[in-house]
Amino acid sequence: MPSFARVGEPERPGALSRRGALGAALALGLLGGAASAADDPLPVTEIAPGIFVFQGAHEEATAANLGGIANLGFIIGGAAVAVIDTGGSAAEGRRLLAAVRRQTALPVRWAIDTHFHPDHALGNAAFAGPDTTIVGHANLPRGLDARAGTYLDGLNQALGNAAAGTTIVEPMLLVRDRLSLDLGGRALELKAWPPAHTDADLTVLDSATGTFFAGDLVFLQRVPAIDGSLRGWLDAIAGLRREAGIARVVPGHGPPSAPWPGALDDEERYLRLILDETRAALAAGRSLDQAVATVARSERGRWLLFDDYNDRNVATAYTELEWE
CATH class of the missing domain: 3.60.15.10 (Ribonuclease Z/Hydroxyacylglutathione hydrolase-like)
Incomplete structure (x- = not known):
């Protein structure tokens, strides 16, 4: 080091x-x-x-x-x-x-x-x-x-x-x-x-x-x-x-x-999926509510407490990415 x-x-x-x-x-x-x-x-x-x-x-x-x-x-x-x-x-x-x-x-x-x-x-x-x-x-x-x-x-x-x-x-x-x-x-x-x-x-x-x-x-x-x-x-x-x-x-x-570094793999996949699917929703002119309802839903069975946090994650990503 x-x-x-x-x-x-x-x-x-x-x-x-x-x-x-x-x-x-x-x-x-x-x-x-x-x-x-x-x-x-x-x-x-x-x-x-x-x-x-x-x-x-x-x-x-x-x-x-x-x-x-x-x-x-x-x-x-x-x-x-x-x-x-x-x-x-x-x-x-x-x-x-x-x-x-x-x-x-x-x-x-x-x-x-x-x-x-x-x-x-x-x-x-x-x-x-x-x-x-x-x-x-x-x-x-x-x-x-x-x-x-x-x-x-x-x-x-x-x-x-x-x-x-x-x-x-x-x-x-x-x-x-x-x-x-x-x-x-x-x-x-x-x-x-x-x-x-x-x-x-x-x-x-x-x-x-x-x-x-x-x-x-x-x-x-x-x-x-x-x-x-x-x-x-x-x-x-x-x-x-x-x-x-x-x-x-x-x-x-x-x-x-x-x-x-394998411990990084699952969260990187999840976060990159949010990035890609939120960008796609924005490009398609979807509203925030529409994005929240659809983005990263394929990950639902992979994570504990998914329903408690995914909607907020997508909303945060949407706000960050909409002015790219």
Whole structure:
């Protein structure tokens, strides 16, 4: 792997400052990253030496799953731990921290958000404290700010009392290009991507094992969700195929430790079909509603949660492509 210079800097968080989030964390006894004895550790699997992954459910967020619908992980180095995605609620974040503590007493020095979606970043409150730096793409604070009310209202409706303590905690260290983190004899290489799944996608590569945390740039089994740029995502897939040193991938959703680069094939087929069929609908003068009713329907039996997301994906693609 190339030697990456650290390109990231602590910046002022957005309009939703960390002060309120940290106050809430203090009230809950979370500051400093201490898991309560009552927190049941998330079940994790060691997919490579020192790398543990929790596989999220292919569901929408509920009180039963605590918003635990995304894959989360942590990597143990010689001196510190890095968490990759913190979960869909403060409660799930505490369970993730409890899983870390079951494996090691080393400090959690970094909590890395692969993007701003709630199932990946709303567990940040469980890690907020002076000893843990939350890391994200340079666009991540803006994305959280714009969606904060919607995310928290939706979580409160879905989880009820189980959403208690969940607040917006933004990253302090922002990555604009590449950033190298040292866990103590173990280097992690972070890369910020142009708009694709979102406009704040960040990936993490463990150089020691070739394990690649792709966030939601890679979906398996559960249908991909477009919240950035369809064309940009296809460009990112081409770029991902060129990345060196990857042996296995942890997708944002789906079985962890998937083979590389074959894990990209299904979502690339789906996204390219949306591109081609949406362009054809536009060329034929079809309306948005007509496109939504027809585009990518041949994929319906291939993906979980297809009916929940395909219409929105097509609408997003139509809006992006109509001015080509």
